Amino acid sequence: MKQIERVFVLGLDCMTPQLVFERWIDDLPNFKRLMTEGVWGKMQSVTPAITVPAWMCMMTSKDPGRLGVYGFRNRKNYTYDEMMYANALVFKEPTVWDYLSRANKRSIVVGVPGTYPTKPINGELISCFMTPDTSVDFTYPKTLKQELIDHGINYILDTDEFRTNDKDRLLKELYQMTEERMKTVHYLLDTREWDFFMVVEMGPDRVHHGFWSYMEPDHPKYVKGNPYEHVIFDYYKTIDREMGKILARLDDRTLFMVVSDHGAKTMDGGICLNDWLIKEGYLTLKDTLKSPTNFKTGMVDWSKTKAWGSGGYYGRLFLNVKGREPEGVIPVQDYEKVRTELIQRIEEIPNHQGKPIGTKVFRPEDIYPVVNGIAPDLLIYFGDLDWRSVGTVGNPAIWTFENDTGPDDANHAQYGIFGALGPGVPKGRQLTDIHIMDVAPTILKALGRPIPGDMQGKQLRITN
Amino acid sequence: MEDIGFTVWFTGLSGSGKTTIAEKLQQILIKRGLKVELLDGDVVRQNLSKGLGFSKEDRDINIRRIGFVCNLLTRNWVVAIASAISPYKAIRNENRALIGNFVEVFVKCPLEVLAERDVKGLYKKAMAGELANFTGVSDPYEEPENPEVICETDKETPEESLHKILTKLEEMGYISAKRSDYSPEEEKKIEERLKALGYL
Numbered sequence: 001m002k003q004i005e006r007v008f009v010l011g012l013d014c015m016t017p018q019l020v021f022e023r024w025i026d027d028l029p030n031f032k033r034l035m036t037e038g039v040w041g042k043m044q045s046v047t048p049a050i051t052v053p054a055w056m057c058m059m060t061s062k063d064p065g066r067l068g069v070y071g072f073r074n075r076k077n078y079t080y081d082e083m084m085y086a087n088a089l090v091f092k093e094p095t096v097w098d099y100l101s102r103a104n105k106r107s108i109v110v111g112v113p114g115t116y117p118t119k120p121i122n123g124e125l126i127s128c129f130m131t132p133d134t135s136v137d138f139t140y141p142k143t144l145k146q147e148l149i150d151h152g153i154n155y156i157l158d159t160d161e162f163r164t165n166d167k168d169r170l171l172k173e174l175y176q177m178t179e180e181r182m183k184t185v186h187y188l189l190d191t192r193e194w195d196f197f198m199v200v201e202m203g204p205d206r207v208h209h210g211f212w213s214y215m216e217p218d219h220p221k222y223v224k225g226n227p228y229e230h231v232i233f234d235y236y237k238t239i240d241r242e243m244g245k246i247l248a249r250l251d252d253r254t255l256f257m258v259v260s261d262h263g264a265k266t267m268d269g270g271i272c273l274n275d276w277l278i279k280e281g282y283l284t285l286k287d288t289l290k291s292p293t294n295f296k297t298g299m300v301d302w303s304k305t306k307a308w309g310s311g312g313y314y315g316r317l318f319l320n321v322k323g324r325e326p327e328g329v330i331p332v333q334d335y336e337k338v339r340t341e342l343i344q345r346i347e348e349i350p351n352h353q354g355k356p357i358g359t360k361v362f363r364p365e366d367i368y369p370v371v372n373g374i375a376p377d378l379l380i381y382f383g384d385l386d387w388r389s390v391g392t393v394g395n396p397a398i399w400t401f402e403n404d405t406g407p408d409d410a411n412h413a414q415y416g417i418f419g420a421l422g423p424g425v426p427k428g429r430q431l432t433d434i435h436i437m438d439v440a441p442t443i444l445k446a447l448g449r450p451i452p453g454d455m456q457g458k459q460l461r462i463t464n
Numbered sequence: 465m466e467d468i469g470f471t472v473w474f475t476g477l478s479g480s481g482k483t484t485i486a487e488k489l490q491q492i493l494i495k496r497g498l499k500v501e502l503l504d505g506d507v508v509r510q511n512l513s514k515g516l517g518f519s520k521e522d523r524d525i526n527i528r529r530i531g532f533v534c535n536l537l538t539r540n541w542v543v544a545i546a547s548a549i550s551p552y553k554a555i556r557n558e559n560r561a562l563i564g565n566f567v568e569v570f571v572k573c574p575l576e577v578l579a580e581r582d583v584k585g586l587y588k589k590a591m592a593g594e595l596a597n598f599t600g601v602s603d604p605y606e607e608p609e610n611p612e613v614i615c616e617t618d619k620e621t622p623e624e625s626l627h628k629i630l631t632k633l634e635e636m637g638y639i640s641a642k643r644s645d646y647s648p649e650e651e652k653k654i655e656e657r658l659k660a661l662g663y664l
Contacts, residue, residue, distance in 0.1 A: 050663070071663070072658050072663045072664065073664060085646065085654055087645070088643070089645055098637045101636050102565070102636045102638075104612055104636070117643040119634075119640075119641055119643060120631065122632075122635045122636060123635075129657070130657075132646065132649075132654060136650075158661075209661070391664075
């Protein structure tokens with residue numbers, strides 16, 4: 001049996017198992033190969049199942065608590081306003097490519113969320129969609145940016161103006177983005193030596209959020225026979241073909257993995273968290289609002305406020321604690337009582353028809369062994385992610401079916417995908433119990449490197 | 465990655481430029497706030513290895529002693545810079561295995577250039593047979609097979625060599641590279657993009 005010499009990881013943001021491994025498997029021949037010639041399965045994401053920090057959790061094998069990152073934007077301190085974006089400067093834990101660089105192994109890293117601003121690695125790095133735009137230095141080495149242009153590659157960081165009703169334009173941009181990213185991958189495969197290659201394609205996430213309601217019969221907005229009904233299916237087939245092209249270029253000493261950071265599911269609607277807090281007496285604004293308005297902390301009467309929240313694919317709730325927040329009102333000894341009460345009441349929020357929706361509320365210390373940075377006081381999966389959290393205030397009801405930031409049809413789901421093919425990989429085995437934090441130790445072991453003792457994931461037994 | 469200790473091991477023939485580059489590296493790393501110690505072969509032979517000669521056995525003892533000290537420093541979060549001919553691969557590799565965080569710098573220069581430079585007047589004596597066991601002339605030098613850095617000092621300046629080493633140390637995560645956070649305008653762009661993507 002051949003020894004593994006290299007590892008290639010194809011990352012597909014939000015690629016979802018129920019579509020890949022179930023509904024469309026017979027139309028995705030390269031994904032089907034995983035099921036007959038390799039290993040495959042659903043892979044559990046972290047909580048929260050969000051692009052940032054999920055990809056970094058995968059690449060460091062550390063959970064959000066260890067990383068101190070609970071989403072794209074995190075509290076810098078206990079003031080009401082000071083937030084910091086979770087770019088590469090915030091992630092201090094070493095990644096797979098950091099360990100490999102130290103072992104003098106070459107890595108090529110393309111588009112992995114959490115890699116801007118770039119830093120030197122032993123190899124090449126192209127940063128992610130959290131890069132301001134392509135006018136900045138978004139590659140390491142810096143010269144790679146011009147090299148790509150000189151070879152006819154117009155690298156696209158992300159789709160523009162995602163929140164658009166111009167679906168044709170969105171679709172065109174999505175395909176362009178994927179095409180340029182794949183051109184970049186093949187160019188680097190042509191011209192570079194590497195031991196580890198990882199690319200993350202954001203397209204699946206964008207196509208889900210943009211087109212889910214056109215595809216999914218159980219979506220409240222679905223209309224049978226609509227012109228975009230097959231968009232996601234067609235895009236999945238494109239991804240399958242691209243995966244096939246990459247596989248054709250890899251030799252028999254390369255371990256191939258395909259992964260996603262989380263899955264996708266129908267979004268039933270949004271729960272207006274701050275409006276609910278107002279209604280329940282936990283949050284008081286200085287003025288009454290008559291129409292939906294972006295929430296700003298300057299609107300708040302802190303002397304009468306116990307809690308406020310933020311919107312996104314999952315909800316975050318923050319408590320206004322005396323001695324902690326500048327105008328805190330909750331005495332420290334009542335913190336847990338207020339939190340427990342909120343957990344109960346939030347979990348009881350029904351849908352617009354009065355039916356329970358199965359909301360899950362997490363205390364950070366219950367789900368992370370270590371809580372670094374400033375975590376939200378509560379993390380909320382409304383309807384177990386069937387509903388998103390809406391931060392705007394002044395809505396007519398606590399349920400909304402129009403996203404506060406524009407059209408969006410899908411939410412994230414807790415399980416993404418995992419698959420592997422290559423030397424020593426068992427054939428046709430479905431894996432269970434795969435966690436996103438298992439990927440990094442598995443890569444390091446495959447490349448003959450020791451697994452650091454503080455990695456939280458386990459090595460997957462997929463190679464000898 | 466967090467600050468940790470590491471060893472930078474310079475190897476190469478006498479007069480190739482090891483000490484010159486090593487001293488520059490030491491200064492730069494001190495300026496970056498690191499604790500750094502330099503173990504130069506000529507200096508070590510005046511104290512730690514005083515009395516040792518240039519037989520293979522004595523050379524091996526000398527290099528092992530330097531490696532031992534580098535390991536102590538490395539594991540106590542100090543940067544150890546070793547600059548010694550260290551002609552035998554096996555002993556260098558022993559030190560690599562012992563220390564772990566080990567960056568080998570091969571300071572390479574053709575013998576004829578070194579003989580012409582003859583900075584210490586030793587090549588003339590060695591070639592005249594007046595110095596026995598002289599590496600490169602009457603004793604072997606085993607070139608490294610996979611050094612982390614190669615500095616070709618007949619082709620590059622000491623500053624260029626230094627830049628190569630610093631780049632490699634940054635790439636390996638032993639020292640941090642300077643990086644800037646978002647400007648306020650860039651932050652606004654990111655905020656709008658994330659809002660548009662539904663993440664905020």
